[in-house]
Amino acid sequence: MLCERCSRDVHKHVVCNYCNKKICNDCMKSSKRKSKTVRVIICKDCWSKLASRKTYKSTAVPKVQMEEDRRYEGRRY
Numbered sequence: 001m002l003c004e005r006c007s008r009d010v011h012k013h014v015v016c017n018y019c020n021k022k023i024c025n026d027c028m029k030s031s032k033r034k035s036k037t038v039r040v041i042i043c044k045d046c047w048s049k050l051a052s053r054k055t056y057k058s059t060a061v062p063k064v065q066m067e068e069d070r071r072y073e074g075r076r077y
Ligand SMILES: [Zn+2]
Pocket: 003, 004, 005, 006, 007, 008, 023, 024, 025, 026, 027
């Protein structure tokens, strides 16, 4: 399939969480794990937009992680 950003033919693609484009690894600027199953991906286009970058950085909010952990513990005990 083609990368929607650079039009390169790629086997594996990732989806940017901000513009929802299917992009290749080269177009991915950064990614991080929000929880065990949720991964946040930002492409180079969105990274250059200040608003998206801010949102991306704020997804690291520890509160989200804390809630995830609490839910996990609740299931265990
Ligand atoms: Zn690409």
